[in-house]
Amino acid sequence: MNGGPPIPRVIARILIPPMLLYALYVQFHGEYGPGGGFQAGAIAASAIILYGLVFGVSHAQRAVPPAVVIAGMPLGVLIYAGVGIATLALGDNYLAYGALNPDNPPGGQHLGIMLVELGVLVTVFSTMLTIFYAFTEGED
Amino acid sequence: MIELTHMPALVVVAPLMAAALCALIRHSRLCWWLATLTLTFSCVCIVVMGRAVFDGNVLSYAMGSWAPPIGIEYRVDALAAFMLGVVGFMALIVHLYGYRSVRAEIPQPLQGWYHAIYLLCTAGLLGMVITGDTFNAFVFMEIASLSAYTLIAMGKDRRALTAAFQYLILGTIGATFYVIGVGFLYLQTGTLNMTDLDTRLDGIMDHPGVLTGLGFLIAGLALKSALFPLHLWLPNAYAWAPSVSSALLAATATKVTLYLLIRFAYDIFDFDIALAQANWSFVLFVLSLAAITAGSLLAIAQDNVKRMLAYSSVAQIGYITFGIAVANLNSLTGALVHLANHALMKGALFMLLGGVMLRLGSVHLSHLAGIGRQMPWTMAGFVLAGASLLGVPGTVGFVSKWYLAVGALDAGHWSLVIVLMASSLIALAYMGRVIEMVYLRERPADAPTVTEAPPIMLAATWLVLAACIYFGLDTDLTAGLARAAADSIMDQPQ
Amino acid sequence: MNTETLLTFFGALNHWITIFLIVTGLYIIVARSNMIKKLTGLVIFQTSVYLLYIGPGKVLGGTAVILNDRFTVYSNPLPHVLILTAIVVGVATLALGLALVVRIKEAYGTIEEDAIFEQDRDA
Numbered sequence: 120m121n122g123g124p125p126i127p128r129v130i131a132r133i134l135i136p137p138m139l140l141y142a143l144y145v146q147f148h149g150e151y152g153p154g155g156g157f158q159a160g161a162i163a164a165s166a167i168i169l170y171g172l173v174f175g176v177s178h179a180q181r182a183v184p185p186a187v188v189i190a191g192m193p194l195g196v197l198i199y200a201g202v203g204i205a206t207l208a209l210g211d212n213y214l215a216y217g218a219l220n221p222d223n224p225p226g227g228q229h230l231g232i233m234l235v236e237l238g239v240l241v242t243v244f245s246t247m248l249t250i251f252y253a254f255t256e257g258e259d
Numbered sequence: 260m261i262e263l264t265h266m267p268a269l270v271v272v273a274p275l276m277a278a279a280l281c282a283l284i285r286h287s288r289l290c291w292w293l294a295t296l297t298l299t300f301s302c303v304c305i306v307v308m309g310r311a312v313f314d315g316n317v318l319s320y321a322m323g324s325w326a327p328p329i330g331i332e333y334r335v336d337a338l339a340a341f342m343l344g345v346v347g348f349m350a351l352i353v354h355l356y357g358y359r360s361v362r363a364e365i366p367q368p369l370q371g372w373y374h375a376i377y378l379l380c381t382a383g384l385l386g387m388v389i390t391g392d393t394f395n396a397f398v399f400m401e402i403a404s405l406s407a408y409t410l411i412a413m414g415k416d417r418r419a420l421t422a423a424f425q426y427l428i429l430g431t432i433g434a435t436f437y438v439i440g441v442g443f444l445y446l447q448t449g450t451l452n453m454t455d456l457d458t459r460l461d462g463i464m465d466h467p468g469v470l471t472g473l474g475f476l477i478a479g480l481a482l483k484s485a486l487f488p489l490h491l492w493l494p495n496a497y498a499w500a501p502s503v504s505s506a507l508l509a510a511t512a513t514k515v516t517l518y519l520l521i522r523f524a525y526d527i528f529d530f531d532i533a534l535a536q537a538n539w540s541f542v543l544f545v546l547s548l549a550a551i552t553a554g555s556l557l558a559i560a561q562d563n564v565k566r567m568l569a570y571s572s573v574a575q576i577g578y579i580t581f582g583i584a585v586a587n588l589n590s591l592t593g594a595l596v597h598l599a600n601h602a603l604m605k606g607a608l609f610m611l612l613g614g615v616m617l618r619l620g621s622v623h624l625s626h627l628a629g630i631g632r633q634m635p636w637t638m639a640g641f642v643l644a645g646a647s648l649l650g651v652p653g654t655v656g657f658v659s660k661w662y663l664a665v666g667a668l669d670a671g672h673w674s675l676v677i678v679l680m681a682s683s684l685i686a687l688a689y690m691g692r693v694i695e696m697v698y699l700r701e702r703p704a705d706a707p708t709v710t711e712a713p714p715i716m717l718a719a720t721w722l723v724l725a726a727c728i729y730f731g732l733d734t735d736l737t738a739g740l741a742r743a744a745a746d747s748i749m750d751q752p753q
Numbered sequence: 754m755n756t757e758t759l760l761t762f763f764g765a766l767n768h769w770i771t772i773f774l775i776v777t778g779l780y781i782i783v784a785r786s787n788m789i790k791k792l793t794g795l796v797i798f799q800t801s802v803y804l805l806y807i808g809p810g811k812v813l814g815g816t817a818v819i820l821n822d823r824f825t826v827y828s829n830p831l832p833h834v835l836i837l838t839a840i841v842v843g844v845a846t847l848a849l850g851l852a853l854v855v856r857i858k859e860a861y862g863t864i865e866e867d868a869i870f871e872q873d874r875d876a
Contacts, residue, residue, distance in 0.1 A: 152819060157837070193279035193375075200276045203268070213268035215324035250848050254855070394835055401842045405849055412853055417860035421869055424853045428782060428791055431846050435799055438839065439775075442805050445832075 156236030160243025195242025285371030334391030436479030443472025487550030502613025550577025590666025614712025629702030767808035774801035
């Protein structure tokens with residue numbers, strides 16, 4: 120751990136785990152209540168950004184390597200669009216989630232929304248970190 | 260599995276997914292092949308859909324099975340199919356051409372990204388055309404624009420960066436104006452669906468809120484389509500962008516916003532009632548004439564040939580909006596044919612200059628002296644596309660100017676025919692400058708010897724040039740389609 | 754100034770703020786030469802749209818659209834969804850704009866538009 124004032128370090132250590140946990144809560148609760156992949160991705164990314172700001176970007180990059188976030192951006196889009204292709208393959212319109220579970224369309228919708236929100240989570244998380252890494256390049 | 264019913268979705272989704280895949284693999288050659296396959300697939304879909312809607316049918320696709328007007332509707336009618344054809348085929352051909360050009364102008368590690376962004380831009384442009392939802396059109400507009408800024412900023416010259424930044428500022432203002440306009444219409448009608456909007460606007464078109472919205476829409480779309488005097492972002496952007504970007508954007512980007520303008524002015528609003536109310540048709544008319552004149556005159560003053568063509572684009576956009584403003588069946592047909600024809604001509608011209616850029620490293624007029632003998636195919640193509648730009652009979656340029664002139668005469672504006680002719684003469688002046696330099700000057704003794712452009716670039720370009728001639732002689736396909744499209748959106752044909 | 758005028762004025766308060774933001778944003782874009790300030794102006798300008806959409810989406814006495822037996826009046830959620838999209842677009846634009854500014858700073862050594870045009874003229 121590098122130097123710097125201790126108070127942000129201690130607070131960051133207390134905050135970061137609940138932030139990540141909260142991101143997961145927002146993600147998995149998103150289909151019933153306020154929340155979803157976008158907010159979850161933003162919260163999770165801000166946890167990593169806080170880590171990077173307090174402990175140094177190189178630490179953050181060791182936790183979440185730049186290669187991962189760069190691959191994550193298109194991966195999320197592919198997850199989202201892939202769900203659409205899956206519903207097409209199951210004989211319904213593009214992104215008609217009900218087709219994912221023909222016996223129980225509402226269940227299919229739960230599943231579909233969960234999956235596309237996962238795609239959104241991956242993309243938003245990766246994009247925020249890519250922007251953060253890009254603008255902190257060379258400053259550590 | 261791939262049926263006609265799902266094609267409206269697939270035509271956009273395919274390039275979108277391929278863009279994400281390209282961004283994941285980032286291998287230049289693989290990405291190029293993937294993009295080729297995807298764009299070919301999109302073009303096949305467009306042709307199949309075009310055949311299905313040509314006789315007046317409409318394909319409607321409910322995204323996620325949410326029935327319109329609640330859900331987002333993708334809607335293909337004759338007009339949309341026509342525009343999809345222009346965008347899809349130009350994107351495919353320019354991409355094929357890019358096989359060599361991208362390798363020469365884009366740094367190796369970025370080539371995969373370049374193909375990804377190219378696909379993303381194409382997906383955005385196709386989406387803008389196919390969507391039947393006004394807000395969805397904004398989202399696609401921004402997808403296309405953001406990727407366009409990136410495509411421009413990848414130019415070698417540092418001026419590409421400032422050009423992209425200027426375009427970003429002005430393009431975002433334009434898109435935001437558009438979305439403000441959509442917001443006003445939404446507040447008045449409670450709907451975002453274009454067909455639904457058309458119905459709900461009946462009888463309230465003179466409402467101040469609706470007219471304000473219309474004003475914002477027209478201003479925003481005019482800014483995005485570089486209608487004079489809102490064209491300031493365009494010359495630098497086209498001049499400093501990589502050749503492939505210039506060719507794609509010149510051929511398609513401004514055209515698609517003009518398509519939206521036509522869609523709003525004729526299909527959603529009743530042109531005569533709504534636009535006459537606030538004198539919008541008159542404003543559009545005057546600006547078109549100003550664009551034709553000023554764009555042509557400014558083009559003469561340019562020493563960078565790409566910049567010259569960019570100013571010529573400003574003038575050509577004036578032709579299109581002129582056809583929109585005159586508002587009869589012939590003029591609108593002329594505007595639509597010119598959309599397609601200008602995409603062909605300008606696409607070809609920028610592609611040819613890409614070859615010059617590759618071999619010579621510059622497109623400055625003074626550096627082109629005497630290269631006509633060293634690059635015979637390229638420069639012959641340049642003369643041909645230039646002739647089309649002037650409107651020489653037998654080329655596509657003649658067909659669209661003919662319809663525009665007939666439209667103007669139908670409306671009783673015979674004096675405008677003179678403006679059209681005069682601007683063709685000015686085009687002769689600026690194209691003539693290049694041709695004189697290329698053929699009649701001697702190549703300076705100390706100038707480097709250049710060779711002909713690579714075969715794949717020439718082949719792609721001459722494909723477009725062949726289309727310039729073919730559609731100039733056989734007008735059934737373009738003019739016929741354009742007339743069907745114009746017919747379908749004009750409420751009272753004259 | 755009577756009550757009615759005041760009511761009309763404050764009844765349209767969100768519209769006044771919208772107009773203020775549009776004009777402020779556009780003014781900054783036009784008047785400032787610094788590219789970061791231009792982007793700031795652009796963001797303010799875009800923010801006006803968010804307000805334009807969201808303000809009228811609120812139904813007085815309405816609650817968030819989470820179905821519950823205790824509530825009968827809900828606000829219109831559509832504007833919020835639209836604006837969530839618009840915000841994402843705005844963030845993407847801002848990120849791209851800032852990235853361009855970084856590259857411009859590397860290429861020109863300045864982010865003042867006037868100085869850049871001067872350099873380009875000399876070139």
